[in-house]
Structures are given as C-alpha cells and as structure tokens.
Amino acid sequence: MSSVVVSMESASVEREGQTVLTGIDWQVTSDQRWVVLGPNGAGKTTLLQLAAAQLKPSSGTVKLLDEDVSDTDPGELRPHIGFASSALSRRLPYGETVLNVVLTAAYGLTGRWKEEYEDIDERRAHRVLTEWKVDHLADRRFGELSDGEQKRVQIARSVMADPEMLLLDEPAASLDLGAREELVRLLGGYAGSPSSPAIIMVTHHVEEIPTGFTHALVLAKGSVAAAGPIAETITAEKLSAAFGVDVEVTETDGRFAARAR
Ligand SMILES: Nc1ncnc2c1ncn2[C@@H]1O[C@H](COP(=O)(O)OP(=O)(O)OP(=O)(O)O)[C@@H](O)[C@H]1O
Numbered sequence: 001m002s003s004v005v006v007s008m009e010s011a012s013v014e015r016e017g018q019t020v021l022t023g024i025d026w027q028v029t030s031d032q033r034w035v036v037l038g039p040n041g042a043g044k045t046t047l048l049q050l051a052a053a054q055l056k057p058s059s060g061t062v063k064l065l066d067e068d069v070s071d072t073d074p075g076e077l078r079p080h081i082g083f084a085s086s087a088l089s090r091r092l093p094y095g096e097t098v099l100n101v102v103l104t105a106a107y108g109l110t111g112r113w114k115e116e117y118e119d120i121d122e123r124r125a126h127r128v129l130t131e132w133k134v135d136h137l138a139d140r141r142f143g144e145l146s147d148g149e150q151k152r153v154q155i156a157r158s159v160m161a162d163p164e165m166l167l168l169d170e171p172a173a174s175l176d177l178g179a180r181e182e183l184v185r186l187l188g189g190y191a192g193s194p195s196s197p198a199i200i201m202v203t204h205h206v207e208e209i210p211t212g213f214t215h216a217l218v219l220a221k222g223s224v225a226a227a228g229p230i231a232e233t234i235t236a237e238k239l240s241a242a243f244g245v246d247v248e249v250t251e252t253d254g255r256f257a258a259r260a261r
C-alpha cells in the first residue's frame with residue numbers, strides 16, 4: 001500500500017520580501033519517483049527544502065509523512081528524510097573516511113566524534129556503500145574521491161538511515177559522461193525497486209532522468225507550470241513554454257533527450 005509522503009496545498013514561500021514559490025499544490029506518494037525541472041531561479045531548491053523540513057511555508061499547508069510542518073518539530077521529521085545536495089556535501093568533513101561519512105548519518109551527524117557504533121550499523125553502512133558501488137572506497141578519505149565517487153557516497157549516506165523519502169538536488173551536476181551514466185544507471189535500479197522510498201530529484205537536464213521515474217513537475221517563476229505522469233509532462237510543448245525556448249523532446253527506452261529546434 002502506498003502512502004502520501006508529501007502533501008502541499010497552496011504552499012507559498014517568501015524570502016527577503018520576494019515571493020519565491022506561490023500556490024504550490026502537490027502530492028507525492030511512497031511509490032512515486034518524481035523529477036523536478038525548471039529554469040534557474042524557478043524555485044526548485046526551495047521546493048526541495050520545503051519537502052525536506054528545512055523550511056516552513058510562509059502560507060498554505062505542507063504535510064510531510066502525515067505531519068503538518070507548521071506544528072511539528074523539524075528535528076522529528078528530518079531523520080526520516082534522506083537529502084543530498086552540493087550545499088550539504090560541502091559540510092561533510094573532507095578528512096573523514098568514506099565509511100564514517102556514511103556511518104554518521106545513522107546518528108544525523110556530519111562527523112565521527114566519540115559515539116560508539118553498533119556492528120549492525122557498520123554492516124548496513126557497507127551494504128549501502130556496496131549498493132552505490134563505492135564499498136571499495138570505504139577506508140579512503142572522502143575529500144580525496146572524484147566528484148562522481150563523492151556523489152555516490154553522498155547518496156549512500158542519505159539512504160543509510162532507511163528514509164521514507166529520498167531528495168536529490170542535481171545529483172549529476174559536474175559529472176563527466178561516464179560518471180553521469182553510472183549514476184543514472186544506479187538511480188534507475190534504485191527507482192525500480194519496490195522497496196525503495198519515494199524519490200524526488202531536481203535536475204536541469206532531461207538526459208539525467210533515470211528509467212523508472214514515474215512523474216515530473218515543471219516549475220516556472222515559482223509556480224507549477226506542469227505536473228503529472230512523466231510521459232505526459234516532459235513534452236516539447238510543456239518544456240518550451242516553461243523554459244521559453246522552442247525545444248524538441250525525444251524518448252528512447254525510458255531515457256529522454258531535449259534540444260532547441
Ligand atoms: N536564502 C535565500 N534568501 C533569499 N532569496 C533566496 C534564498 N534562496 C533562494 N532565494 C531566491 O529564491 C529564488 C529561487 O531560488 P532556488 O534556489 O529555489 O531556485 P532554483 O530553481 O533551485 O535555481 P537553480 O536552478 O539556479 O538551482 C531565487 O530568486 C533566489 O535568488
């Protein structure tokens with residue numbers, strides 16, 4: 001049985017007196033895998049911060065895992081939400097080992113201080129590292145890894161605590177073609193597994209949407225320009241309107257491509 005993990009009704013966010021998001025109505029269930037697209041500054045990262053309990057709406061309602069964020073301690077919600085972004089990765093200790101970077105997520109920390117870890121946590125950390133194909137790097141220092149390896153370690157870290165939703169802000173940004181394809185393939189496998197949580201991934205490129213993603217939301221100027229099942233939403237007409245460029249969109253074996261006409 002799927003359950004609703006994100007429910008937004010007329011949600012708006014104001015920052016420094018500017019309206020950044022307005023009138024967002026959106027529901028995500030545990031069996032859905034969403035991609036969020038939209039021009040620079042459209043509000044994608046802000047939308048993810050709302051879904052991550054890092055930000056409360058200025059008006060409207062945001063419910064996460066059945067709790068209204070406006071009257072819930074965010075500290076109670078966050079352990080159930082996996083979140084990876086480059087802003088967050090800059091806070092990870094670069095001298096720490098990969099194993100510890102993942103292990104500390106079990107305690108919601110960013111460094112290994114003096115906690116005692118249980119064997120069971122260590123076994124799980126190796127399991128998630130293996131799942132994201134980085135277990136051979138477990139003893140290396142996080143800061144010494146390539147960008148592609150670091151991105152996969154970050155995702156391993158964000159699923160370590162067995163979250164009920166996984167939020168990814170541009171996970172493939174800055175990766176070379178090989179590293180991008182490896183990440184997209186791993187994300188596709190993860191998205192396709194019925195035991196995986198709900199996934200929401202922000203990206204700039206339709207080429208980075210893994211197979212198995214079910215829904216898309218297109219943001220433009222802080223509002224939902226289009227949202228729904230992926231094939232009905234990632235269309236030339238809808239992307240052209242949102243990005244203000246006349247684009248053509250193709251889909252081959254569940255992967256998309258877009259270019260200006
Ligand atoms: N902390 C903040 N304080 C004030 N304004 C902010 C803050 N964070 C974001 N904004 C503004 O909110 C708007 C949306 O920003 P957001 O980062 O959500 O966009 P985005 O769609 O993720 O863009 P990008 O594609 O460039 O990552 C922008 O105009 C931005 O300047």
Ligand SMILES: [Mg+2]
Nearest residue numbers: 044045046169
């Ligand atoms: Mg952003």
